Amino acid sequence: MEKTCFRCAVAMLLLSVSMVCLAETVTNLTVDQSALLAFKTHITFNSEGAFADSWSTNSSVCNWVGVFCATGRVTALNLSDMGLSGTIAPHLGNLSFLTTLDLSSNSFHGYIPNELAHLNQLKEIRLEFNNFSGEVPSWIGILPELQHLVLYNNSFEGSLPEEIGTLNLTRLNMAENSFTGFIPLRIFNMSALRMLGLSFNQFSGRLPSTMGLWLPNLERLYLDNNKLSGIIPSSISNSSKLTILSLIVNSFSGTVPNSLGNLRLLEELFIGGNNLTREFSTPELSFFSYLANCRNLRLLEISLNQLNGILPKSIGNLSTSLEYLGAFGCKIKGDIPSEIGNLISLHTLSLDDNDLTGSIPTALRRLDHLQRLYLENNRLQGYIPTDLCQLKNLGDLYLNDNMLHGPIPNCLGDLKSLRGVYLHSNRLNSTIPLNLWSLTDLLGLNLSLNSISGYLPSDIANLRAITQIDLSWNQLSGDIPSTIGGAQTLISISLAHNNIQGPIPRSLGSLTSLQTLDLSNNNLSGAIPTSLEELRYLQHLNLSFNRLQGEIPAGGSFVNFTAQSFMQNDELCGAPRLQVLPCKTRTLQRSRAKIVSLLRYILPPMITLGILVPAIIYVLLRWRKQNMNRQDHADSLPFAWKRISYYELLQATHAFSDDNLLGTGGFGSVYKGMISGEVSIAVKVFNLQIEGAFKSFDVECEVMRNIRHRNLVGIISSCSNMDFKALVLDYMPNGSLEKWLYSHNYCLDILQRLNIMIDVASALEYLHHGHTTPVVHCDLKPSNVLLDEDMIAHVGDFGISKLFGEGEFTAQTTTLATVGYMAPEYGMEGIISTKGDVYSYGILLMETFIRKKPTDEMFAGELSLKKWVNKALAGSVMEVVDTNLIGREDEHYSVKEHCVSSLLHLAMDCSSDSPDERINMEDVLPRLRKIKVKFLETAM
Numbered sequence: 001m002e003k004t005c006f007r008c009a010v011a012m013l014l015l016s017v018s019m020v021c022l023a024e025t026v027t028n029l030t031v032d033q034s035a036l037l038a039f040k041t042h043i044t045f046n047s048e049g050a051f052a053d054s055w056s057t058n059s060s061v062c063n064w065v066g067v068f069c070a071t072g073r074v075t076a077l078n079l080s081d082m083g084l085s086g087t088i089a090p091h092l093g094n095l096s097f098l099t100t101l102d103l104s105s106n107s108f109h110g111y112i113p114n115e116l117a118h119l120n121q122l123k124e125i126r127l128e129f130n131n132f133s134g135e136v137p138s139w140i141g142i143l144p145e146l147q148h149l150v151l152y153n154n155s156f157e158g159s160l161p162e163e164i165g166t167l168n169l170t171r172l173n174m175a176e177n178s179f180t181g182f183i184p185l186r187i188f189n190m191s192a193l194r195m196l197g198l199s200f201n202q203f204s205g206r207l208p209s210t211m212g213l214w215l216p217n218l219e220r221l222y223l224d225n226n227k228l229s230g231i232i233p234s235s236i237s238n239s240s241k242l243t244i245l246s247l248i249v250n251s252f253s254g255t256v257p258n259s260l261g262n263l264r265l266l267e268e269l270f271i272g273g274n275n276l277t278r279e280f281s282t283p284e285l286s287f288f289s290y291l292a293n294c295r296n297l298r299l300l301e302i303s304l305n306q307l308n309g310i311l312p313k314s315i316g317n318l319s320t321s322l323e324y325l326g327a328f329g330c331k332i333k334g335d336i337p338s339e340i341g342n343l344i345s346l347h348t349l350s351l352d353d354n355d356l357t358g359s360i361p362t363a364l365r366r367l368d369h370l371q372r373l374y375l376e377n378n379r380l381q382g383y384i385p386t387d388l389c390q391l392k393n394l395g396d397l398y399l400n401d402n403m404l405h406g407p408i409p410n411c412l413g414d415l416k417s418l419r420g421v422y423l424h425s426n427r428l429n430s431t432i433p434l435n436l437w438s439l440t441d442l443l444g445l446n447l448s449l450n451s452i453s454g455y456l457p458s459d460i461a462n463l464r465a466i467t468q469i470d471l472s473w474n475q476l477s478g479d480i481p482s483t484i485g486g487a488q489t490l491i492s493i494s495l496a497h498n499n500i501q502g503p504i505p506r507s508l509g510s511l512t513s514l515q516t517l518d519l520s521n522n523n524l525s526g527a528i529p530t531s532l533e534e535l536r537y538l539q540h541l542n543l544s545f546n547r548l549q550g551e552i553p554a555g556g557s558f559v560n561f562t563a564q565s566f567m568q569n570d571e572l573c574g575a576p577r578l579q580v581l582p583c584k585t586r587t588l589q590r591s592r593a594k595i596v597s598l599l600r601y602i603l604p605p606m607i608t609l610g611i612l613v614p615a616i617i618y619v620l621l622r623w624r625k626q627n628m629n630r631q632d633h634a635d636s637l638p639f640a641w642k643r644i645s646y647y648e649l650l651q652a653t654h655a656f657s658d659d660n661l662l663g664t665g666g667f668g669s670v671y672k673g674m675i676s677g678e679v680s681i682a683v684k685v686f687n688l689q690i691e692g693a694f695k696s697f698d699v700e701c702e703v704m705r706n707i708r709h710r711n712l713v714g715i716i717s718s719c720s721n722m723d724f725k726a727l728v729l730d731y732m733p734n735g736s737l738e739k740w741l742y743s744h745n746y747c748l749d750i751l752q753r754l755n756i757m758i759d760v761a762s763a764l765e766y767l768h769h770g771h772t773t774p775v776v777h778c779d780l781k782p783s784n785v786l787l788d789e790d791m792i793a794h795v796g797d798f799g800i801s802k803l804f805g806e807g808e809f810t811a812q813t814t815t816l817a818t819v820g821y822m823a824p825e826y827g828m829e830g831i832i833s834t835k836g837d838v839y840s841y842g843i844l845l846m847e848t849f850i851r852k853k854p855t856d857e858m859f860a861g862e863l864s865l866k867k868w869v870n871k872a873l874a875g876s877v878m879e880v881v882d883t884n885l886i887g888r889e890d891e892h893y894s895v896k897e898h899c900v901s902s903l904l905h906l907a908m909d910c911s912s913d914s915p916d917e918r919i920n921m922e923d924v925l926p927r928l929r930k931i932k933v934k935f936l937e938t939a940m
Contacts, residue, residue: 261290461486842910
């Protein structure tokens, strides 16, 4: 009995203890919950929604989004990148068990409250990418457990508290703020520190001579973009674990320490933008010999120093892993050593703006990975070596402002990767190689200030990506080819100071993005084409010193041009402000009178012919139509298409096997095939059991008969009888845009996506405005955008398209396009017009850079893709952009962000609910090209 009572007493005691612990846990969680709810009241904006929905008293605090618990207390708060804005509530200081506070990548502002000093267990504070201001509080230095302190990219100011140096931090990142004063010396004694980031501030003073002695674990050091001065301490080599050292854009002086060669793990060294010099004991830059010990070195930047020396042969002993060598603006003298050809991993070599002499070394041909070669603004002599043509990955070739002579190598045109060719201000004296005009992806070409002769070929139209052409101050002759209007992306062109003759081509008026046109100092004759009035972005025009005649156009941008644009053309006439003769209106009136008198004699017979000829044509056409109707329906196909039999298609596709199936659509399937064993084709087979398949085949035939464009899928042939109908199309080996957007095996960068959208816009601009009767695609979406072997986009699938008749611009239909891409007026009323395609294009443009379909499950109720994007544009575009495109640590983060933001603004202009408020494709295309040019100028 006593034993039983004892057991009961023990049980009651344990139960009592459990109840007390449970009550204490509940009480503690209630304290934490109250603190977090108070924090929530300081949040003024929440773009994610999940935060607001989750943080409710209806659920346990440990189940809230971003809240983590252990042993019955909140231990971590991670709300990074949730689109939050507001201030930090002082109540967070009540979370006494908190070890991690991560509010990074939001829009918080204000000060860090002093109450956070109570969080004695904090190990990590991450507040980067916010808008916090004020000074960093000194109490941070008394948090005993703190290991990571990241306040990167805010608006903090003042000096850094000395107390931070007493912490046992492994990571300290205070970059991109507005700190001033000296860097606290104690920071250089933090032996556990692995990463120190203080760049993009206004720190001044010198680095301590012993700085490397007490940082044995330091791996990454960023002190760039400050106002630091003095020498670079040689003791830095004692931080032997350093992989990244960045000291660029400061005021360091003295020599480059040879001891840097002791950093055997070093991968990135940035010391450019200082006042560093060479050792005066030798004319050679000896530090290269010591850096050869850094066998992992990938990036080396020493530009914009006062080195004033010679490149040693030992430069060839640098790491074979070296990818980037930047040494521009350093007053480097002498020849470029041939040993530089040993750096086989180089993708960028920048030796521009120096005093280099001698010839371009032929050893550069060994740099198989080289993409950018910058040797401009030196005193290089000799020929441009044909060895450069072996650099199959070369994109930028800058050899301008040297003393090179001889011909432009013919083989340059074989480098299909070239994007910029800048050979101006030399002594070159050949013709322009014809195959140079075949570089369809070339962006910039400048051959000015040479002695180049010859003609401009009609092949200039092949430059479909070109934005700048400068051939001025040469000896070119002949006419300007009318095909120049095919170089649709041109923004600037100068042919000034040559011997070019003939008229100004009207086709220049089709260069809708053109901003600068300089044709001065030639022998041009004839009138100034009124088509130039259509160039709405034209800002600079110079037609002076020619033999032009007639009236100067007065419309468009011509209202802004002054007499300087037209001087020394004695036969021009126009407004007095242009300092030319007034046009002879009386003579014109007399000429008109003569014309009227002449019409009295010839008009009656012309009217008679005008009645008889249409009547005769009508009879002939009626007879022809009656005869055609007796033939098989398939005879309506274009006569230029070569017929392919059903048997040939069976052979080409292996009997339409599943192995050759490329995809299926609303009216049939597409198969890959091979004709004659060597030509790849795509065969679109219509399923005639599906209602509407006959009509879809007819529509596609009708549309494809009338259109041809480089960004439309080309039709090769057809096969048609009563039981089988198929179209034979160009094969697109890279599949659809949809595949590239949503497959984990593929990825497109910003420039690739932008190029694709420019291609699609070019196709739509042609369909809508490229000929007398507009074509409306009606079903623009990622699966209908196909990519060829060069990743050039082609719009396909015209099965529900509409080819308007003359004078027709809208129509109605009962055929529905794809949900999510249809314009409102299409889905509700069946009204189709070119404006509907513009709407679809806007949705496609959003999807391409956001990587979410308009039918994504997240877009339910009132939320749509458009509304989501529009809301982000009012805040931060990073809330919606595809995370594969931009990362916070990207080198050109802000440039990329601005580019995508501009594109999404354009997408919103395309997808207005009202058709009248949408822009048209003639306006979309120039805006896309300007966005691309700005992106390339700042990011490349």
